Structures are given as C-alpha cells and as structure tokens.
Amino acid sequence: MTNDQMSSPLSTRVIAWSALILLTIWAVLPIVWSFSASLKTPLTLYSEGFIPENPTLDNYGRVLSSDGFAQYLANSLYLSVTSTVLTLFISVLGAYGFARYAFAWRHILLLFILVPRILPRASLIIPLYDVIAALDLLDTYTVLIITYTATAVPMATWILIGFFQAVPIELEEAAAIDGASIWQRIWKVVVPISLPGMVTAGILSLREAWNEFPFVLAFTSSGDMRTLPYQLYAMRDNMGLTDWPLINAFTITTIIPILILYLLFERQIVSGLTSGAVK
C-alpha cells in the first residue's frame, strides 16, 4: 500500500486539525484565563496581558485560609462522595433489572426515569421545598444527599444498562452454577466487568454533585452547610467590590480535585463513553 492510500488527503487533515484546535481552545481557554487571572491582583487584572508580569500565589493563600473554606471543602467532599456511592448502588440495581429482565412497560419506565433530568431544575425547587419542609429536612445533609442522588441516578442507570447488557448471560449462568447468589453475581461478576461504565457513571455523578448549586442555595440556610459552589456565589455578594482574582483562585482550587480524578480515570472514561452504546 502506498503512502497516499494510507493517509487521508491534506485538505481533510487540515480541516480535522483546525476543528480539533478550535475545540481545544474553546474548552481550555476559560480555564487558562481563570488561572491567569488568579495570579494577578485586582489592580493588575486588566492592565496586564494574558501572562501576568508579577504572578502571585497570594490569592490561593487567601482562599485556603479564608473563613470556613475547610468546612465548605469538607461539605462538598462529603456530599459528593456520599451521593455518588448511593447513586452507583441504586443505579447498579436499577440498571441490572432493566438489562436482564423483560417486563411490561419496561421501555416506558426507562423513559420515565429520565423525567427529573428533562425538567429544569429551577422548576423542581418550589415543590421539592414544600415536601422537604414538610419532612422537616431543610438545612440538613440528608436533603442534599437525597436530591443529588435522585438527579444523578437516571443518568447513571442509563449509562450502566448498556454495559450490563454487554456482559454475556453465560457468565452469570456460570456464576450461578458456581454457587453465586444473584447478589453475588451482580457485585462479583457484572459490576467488575462493567468497570469502565462504573467509573464513567461515578465520575459524572461526582462532578454533578460537586458543582451543584440551586439545591444547596434553596434547601440550606446555615453557614456551615455551604458547599464550594455556594461559597463562590456568596463571595461575589459579600465584598461589595468583586475581587475577581480571588474568585478565580477559588474556582481553580475547586476544579482541581475533579481534574485530578478525570486524569486518573481518563482511559476508563473514554472507553466508557464510547463503548457502552455500541457493545
């Protein structure tokens, strides 16, 4: 085979590369801009160019030592991790049922569980508030864990169904004969084989909970219930004059954990997002 046949024509490659470069800029530029701003002071924010002349880490120091930051970080971590674990647990059971059993209204039910995600979150807040107030759960971790989990479960279930269906039924039959109960078949055979799907669903749930803002705003009121996104919002209000470099330092600080997770699991996420559908 000649070189010509192996690679696509130059024009195609130019278009492909241009598109990729544009996409990369579109995705990365805001983060880079934010990072750049976080290294400046309010005075030099607009006067200096993209690359700060006297970069400073002062803003990060202020973020980390600011009042309540450790509490907000701990809240965010606790809520995200707990709701993600719960989400995965519930979604595994739900997805297994959808993947393995044929039952009446299966398709309708499958569409129905997406409803919470189709509705705008803002439209859910008032009715949810009523329910939560009636249950006396306002301003608790419980309410945030429940609402975060409830909104993440449909997405995670949908992701996992495809993976579970791709697990050959014979593996479960073999496990059944080997003495595994249905519970053991799910957790020892189906789930480990669907690891890329679990990682994908897990990271997406975690990210949603980590960035969630309307619910925490609506359902909590005391300062020690705040999460990082809430604090970011509060910072803008409290200072009168908005300290953009500080806010950007805060933003960068909050996205670092998620970024690290993404990088750690990048391979599984990519295979999870691409293979689940067609396998």
Add this chain to the structure above:
Amino acid sequence: MASVTLSGLKKSYGAVEVIQNLDLEIADGEFVVLVGPSGCGKSTLLRMVAGLERISGGEARIDDKVVNNVAAKNRDIAMVFQNYALYPHKTVRQNIGFSLQMRKTPKAEIEKRVNEAAELLALTPLLDRTPRALSGGQRQRVAMGRAIVRDPSVFLFDEPLSNLDAKLRVEMRAQIKALHRRLGATSIYVTHDQVEAMTMGDKVVVMRDGNIQQVGRPIDVYDRPQNVFVAGFIGSPSMNLIPAKADGTGITISGKTFGWNGADFPSKLPSEVICGIRPENLRLGSPEKGIEGIVETIEPMGGETIASVSVGDTNLTVLYRDRRPVALGDKVGLTPQTDALHLFDAQTEQRIS
C-alpha cells in the same frame, strides 16, 4: 457421584413445546452424549438439568432428590459452556477457585485444590494470567478446571469443543474422556457432532424435535438404528437411504435385484421399504454387475476415499479403502453387502426387525 433420572420431562415456551414428555435414565458414573441437529432441544434439556431453565412439566431427579425447584447453585453440578464463560476480570487461579470461594471453602483448601486441578490440566504456568491472554485450547482447559475443582456429582458439557480447531478438538476429546475415566463422575455431554457422540459416550441419546429417537451404546446405535432419522444422522459419511422393494427372495433397488445370499432377512416385509446402506457396505464394480451410476465426486482422504455416484435422481455415497483407478464421469456398478442392510418401513420410517 450421582444418577440422573428424567421422567415425563416437558419444556414449553408459551404454546411451543420444545421438550415433549421425555424419559431418560443416566446411571451413576455414566458418560451420556445427547446428540441431534440444532434446535432438537438437547441444549435446553441440559440447561433444565443444570437449573438454568425452568421445568414446565415432569420430574428431574439427581440421585433420589427431585430438583425441579432447586436453584442451580444447590444442585451440586458443574457445567462447561460452549463459549467457556470464563470471568474476564479474574485470573485463571481466581476463575478456577471461584466456586470454592462462593462456598466459603478455607483459603488453604482452595489453594490446594486449584493447584491440583491446574496440575491435572497442565495449567500451572498459566495460573496468574487472565483469560484474554490464553489461547482457545487453554481457555477450554480453564473451563474444565473450573468444573472439576469442586468435585461435583454431575458434569454438564454444552458443546464444549465446537469453538476449537479440528486438531485441538481431537486432543480435547481424548482429554475429556481420560478425565472422565479418572474422576468417574456422571457426565452429560451435548453435541451436534456425531463423531464426538460415537467416540465419547458410554451411551448416546439421539434427539429430534424435543423427542428421544434412540438411546443406546454408540456402536449399537450405529449398527442398529431404530429409524430413518437415526440412520441418517449417526455415521459419517451418512448412510445411503434409498426407496426399495423387498420380498423373500431379495431386495430390488433401482430396478436391480439382489438376493439375500443367506443374510437374515425379516420374515414380515411391507412391500415398500427404505433401504439403508452404509457407504462402507457398498462395493464399486463394473456397471453391468450392480446398480448403475456415474461417479460425480471423488474425495481422497488418504486412508480412505469417498465417492459420490449419481443413480437416477439420487446420489449414493461409497467409501473404499483400497486404491482404485476410478475417475470422475466413470460409469460404475454398485453392489450392496446384503448382510449389512438396514430396512425401514417406508410408511412409519421405523426399523423392520
């Protein structure tokens, strides 16, 4: 070890009956092969014994215990699947040990038994690999290891060799037989390959459309097929089945009459019969001597040659072991060995004894 008794067994999916009122007795330690064309219900039957398929009617017993409503995990059986069904995320060691782990066997005991099974199947150097790093034959052996490690009372095999290449299949066939001799466990083996059925089973069960056609020792089924279906199914190349007329003097095939020549012929004969002749019981000769035909294909296998001869609008298969100067298009005469004929009633397709 255990016996397996199926009585009046039925399986239906809605209105479709795939197993109809089936009775089968499998003795302790016996190696039974279920054979039949695809869709005959043999795999369904195996899965019913395994507990993977619900029993719609009748009774399945392992030893004296009715197992109709016993879960697969509590039947003390092991199964080797056609696609092996190895756990891809576990190493060979974990795959083999999984059933022991599920039964809460102490770690040291698991280790010991996995090592023994691995030793027996020459898997010791592969114990820490995952299935994806194994060849087809090795995977097959791991599947066997997973089955034997627990020392179950019944082994079930669902076409375990059909994904292997021809050479490996012959090797594994011998290995499974040797294993059975060594362990002496009751085994039920499903295959559509009649060579496997002939070579492996103590007993062959020929199935068709959810019914048992014949049960017997392989050689008996081969020598005395009970009906036209079994006659055509068992044996490779297949038996020639030709409409014929028979009476006290002899048998007339394609207008040519052959005397019984002292062969035991049935005393009561319907006028219309189907005559079965194994390819090795047909002699090739000069055209004037036998059933006249034209050689259409010749397949020299080395040790033997298989020729297909067209006679009227049918083809007869001949198998011979000597070298003969036969060429395509030659006019030949075929003479049946009259003492090796199988006669079936043309109406009922049952053997005439």
